[in-house]
Amino acid sequence: MFARVNSAQTAADKLADLVKLSEEQLSATREAPGFRGFYLLADRSSGKVVSITLWDSDDDRRQFEVRGAQQRDGTTSELGITPTPVDVYEVVLQA
Structure with a gap:
């Protein structure tokens, strides 16, 4: 399993909007192959x-990156989020 980890900064008063938008987009993400x-x-x-986000394989994560890039770009500009690099980790232990 692989984890896609991204840290970002937004105005504290935009946090509720970010949560709402994330909830709205989550239904499509759940349908992506390999989503965990x-x-x-x-x-x-x-x-x-x-x-x-957690993925069955790194290939599943990469496919999500390609499909979701445009959607994420719109979200970051809407909410004033400063984009940061994405880190990818292999999950080596899960409890």
Whole structure:
């Protein structure tokens, strides 16, 4: 399994909008081949967020990256999110 991890910064007052938009987009993400889970972590006082998606394989994750790139670009500009590099990790232990 592989994890796609992205940290971003938004204005603290935009956090509720980000959560709502993430919930709306999650239904399409759930349909993506190999999708295993999603987490959105937030520091409400600073506006820092971390998103984690889990995938069966790195190929599944890459296919999602290609399909979701345009959608993510629109989201980041809408909510004033400063894009950051995405990190990818192999999940080596799950409890």
